[in-house]
Amino acid sequence: MYKTMIASALFFGLLTIAYLQQKRNVPKKIVFLFAVLELIMCLCTSLLTNFVLTKGQYIRLNSSGAALGMLLGAYIFTRITPKYKEVFFESFVVALPLMYGVAKIGCAFAGCCEGLPYNGFMRVHTDKGNLFPIQKLESAVFLLLFAFSIVLYFKKRFNPLVASSIYAIAKIALDFLRYAHLYHVITATQVMCVVIVVLFIFLNRRQAKTTKLYSDE
Template sequence: MFNTKIPLYGLAIICALISNVIVVIILYKKYHFNRDEMIGALVYENIGIIFGAKLLTYLQDISHYGKFDIYTLGLSSFGGVIGAIICLILFGLQFKKSLKEMMFLFMPSIPLMYSIGKVGCFLVGCCYGIEYNGIGNVVYNYSFSAPVGVHLFPVQIIETVVFLCIFVYMFIKQKYCKFNWNTLGISFCMCGLGKFILDYFRNGHAVIIVSLNQIISLIFVIIGLFLIYKKENNIKE
């Protein structure tokens, strides 16, 4: 969108990672974590986010990228989430921490990171929307990714708003109410459904019926429903 040498997308990703740290610092005292454990888990999580995001981007189009180059590959949001979860599980196993507490502490900031990352996408034009001439359309005068001079649906901004709302829901539940498997399950369902629906408004969807992102979105919805069912069963017991 802007002809500038400032790495806007990179700055957005850095802000997203910083926001994750801030949220975890605010919440960690509710759980059985001391400061060193919290810092260690954050290191594991951020490694998982970056490596997972890069790896899934690579696996989605191996023929295009050729060799795996972590410095030049883009970032897949789902890859980042999956990588974060795997590394948090590894941390929990290594240091004997509760999986439940790991998930409850570190998952609320995921939608916030995604929403901030989407601001970066909007600024540079990646993950752009379908052609659209209605209210709120955007036109890029300069972009390495989006077509220049074409009216597009502002899907990145819609994603930012949707996932920011999901974060607010999770944060309020975490900070002021009882955060449980039911809340986490509902959050997984909202994230999965949000991604599934909004993916239809991305330009990359023009030539396919169901994308890999949508398949993963449905998996997240299924996991969310399982967590809700698990909570309901616990209540009955």
């Protein structure tokens, strides 16, 4: 079930990206190539991130690494076809919480991403005792964020910089409910979320300067 949900997260995420780009009249060939690059960057960076964070002990997917890879993939494609750069970034950011939310359903079935010790409502029974249902909460929060994002997108009020910052803040806050915070004040995932936001701000400002330069000419 875990692998199925991860595959579903990628499929529905890329399908959403393709649909949003088609709605903005991006040629089908470019939509397809963008999706292929995003898939490659997502998988490669996700696996590499987990390998680095676990000091070579594991090679498996990492959600923050996947988001970072897709961000870099989107940026690379804006350099190849700058005409559609705003559409690339917006479609990518809109799809992020959908992919993360669906992937966390898989985590709930796999029993990974353990929460803090907890004996209240919806507690999860494990060999470490009763734990907080962090996977279910993360899935619900990010699927709601996706719903809000898609509504704002079609109302033409969606701001990818603001949205990505909100996603990162939500992830950082939710991460405090994980079992890892029994031993760490700040986790590697939280640090990566900050890096992603800073990188997105940098890339967004750079694109804005480039756009202004071309308009001045």
